[in-house]
Amino acid sequence: MKRMFDVIVSLSALVLISPLFCLLALAVRINMGCPVFFKQTRPGLHGRPFNLLKFRTMFTAYDEDGKLLPGQKRLTPLGRFMRGLSLDELPQLFNVLKGDMSLVGPRPLLMEYLRLYSPEQRRRHDVRPGITGWAQINGRNALTWEERFSLDVWYVDHQSIWLDIRILWLTFIKVIRREGITTEEGNLAKHFSGTGKDTAEKMVSPDSVSSGKRERMPNHDKLKQED
Numbered sequence: 678m679k680r681m682f683d684v685i686v687s688l689s690a691l692v693l694i695s696p697l698f699c700l701l702a703l704a705v706r707i708n709m710g711c712p713v714f715f716k717q718t719r720p721g722l723h724g725r726p727f728n729l730l731k732f733r734t735m736f737t738a739y740d741e742d743g744k745l746l747p748g749q750k751r752l753t754p755l756g757r758f759m760r761g762l763s764l765d766e767l768p769q770l771f772n773v774l775k776g777d778m779s780l781v782g783p784r785p786l787l788m789e790y791l792r793l794y795s796p797e798q799r800r801r802h803d804v805r806p807g808i809t810g811w812a813q814i815n816g817r818n819a820l821t822w823e824e825r826f827s828l829d830v831w832y833v834d835h836q837s838i839w840l841d842i843r844i845l846w847l848t849f850i851k852v853i854r855r856e857g858i859t860t861e862e863g864n865l866a867k868h869f870s871g872t873g874k875d876t877a878e879k880m881v882s883p884d885s886v887s888s889g890k891r892e893r894m895p896n897h898d899k900l901k902q903e904d
Contacts (some may be wrong), residue, residue, distance in 0.1 A: 682838055683780050686845075687773040694767065701732055701764060708755045709733050714768055719785035722805045727777040729785055730768035734759055763852050769808045781841040782807030783829035788868070793871030795824075801829035804836060809848040811840075817851075822869050 691698070705713045712733065719729040734756025738746045745751075752760075759765040771779040778785070781824075785806035791799075812820060812828035820828070 678838060679779065679836070679841070682841065683773050685755060686780055687770045691770050691774075697764075698767060701759065701767070704755060705733050708753060709736060715765075718788055719806070720788055720791055720802060721777050721785060722802065724791055725801075726788060727772070727785075727793075729777075730772055732759060732765040732768060734765050760854050766808055773808065777805070779805040779807045781810055781832075781836075781844045783810050783832065784813065790871075792797060792868055793869065795872070797830060798823055798826040800833055803833050809844060811844060814844055814847040840901045 702713050706789050715731040715733045715735075716728050717731075718726045721727045733753040734753065735748060736753060740746055756765070769778060773780055782804050783806055784803040791802075794801075810829065811832040812825040815828055816824065
């Protein structure tokens with residue numbers, strides 16, 4: 678049922694937004710050149726790797742020592758605009774059609790994080806990763822890693838079509854309000870280095886969102902990664 682829902686909605690969305698999709702692709706091509714798409718290997722269902730797609734938002738630039746410049750210095754004005762409205766995520770609708778992703782689920786992070794998860798955190802890979810998820814509507818990059826992983830595991834245990842519809846609607850509201858795009862420090866999200874702890878003691882229920890509040894979560898090191 679969830680897979681059928683993903684295919685119908687993503688295919689319909691691609692048809693409806695095809696003019697916008699082409700316009701963004703052209704804008705990236707003119708602004709940053711080729712390639713238009715950013716591809717990166719990410720862990721999917723049960724940690725199996727797949728190629729995640731995004732519109733490019735950054736230049737490739739290096740410092741005098743040949744090291745890649747920080748993301749904040751490479752992010753273009755067009756890229757900042759697209760990220761602000763999550764337009765750079767639109768190519769992931771193709772990932773959904775292919776079966777690598779779902780519309781709703783824990784965000785696919787980096788392959789190197791797999792070895793850093795606690796057993797409880799690793800459960801976030803028991804479902805397909807999503808374009809949006811329970812953590813994204815409850816704070817996104819404003820959350821600590823432990824909070825995000827707890828929210829991801831909560832979704833794994835409570836997933837349903839109706840919850841997915843609710844998350845998609847709340848995601849639309851968050852995007853319009855441009856909430857949770859950067860960290861509290863105002864920069865792109867930081868790298869996750871692992872905690873080695875099982876930090877899913879506290880979960881968040883759907884009722885907490887309808888009231889506009891999140892339940893209190895453990896306060897650990899504020900290490901974050903962009904979505």
